[in-house]
Amino acid sequence: MKRIIAAIAALLMLFPLFLFPASAAPETETFYSVSTKFHGINSAREANSIVIYTNLGQTTKTNEWGYEVVCTGGFISSVGGNNNRVPSAEGSLVVSAHGDCVTWLQVNVKIGMRVTYDINTQMVTFTYDEEAALQGMHIQVNALWDAYNNA
Secondary structure, X not given: OHHHHHHHHHHHHHHHHHHOOHHHOOOOOEEEXXXXXXXXXXXXXXXXXXXXXXXXXXXXXXXOOOEEEEEEOOEEEEEOOOOXXXXXXXXXXXXXXXXXXXXXXXXXXXXXXXXXXXXXXXXXXXXXXXXXXXXHHHXXXXXXXXXXXXX
């Protein structure tokens, strides 16, 4: 019975993707965007800071007193934890926070958001738009399928 419910839920989540494919939209409308300062790239994460890790395939080597956002191909694919591995896909990174910055990430980012950063301004930007919403649905559907296959 659990498998049937999981399969139905996954199909219902996928249905809008067939009606409105991402490639059908000529331009992606931004629903909202948030930015914050980061304090380093591939450096040690210090108190009350945000560090961006870009070494593909490597872990962040961070301790348990923080929070991380994993971005695969430029989109948030998971949130939480520490010492995450930077995915090997091009455009992947991990945004790692400590202290007050943890709360900022927890409140402002969600799975599927697009992530960009600017080295000159030291700002990291999280954007939620149509494509990000679809990415988030794809990630959630894949998680449902994994749960279904492991039930």
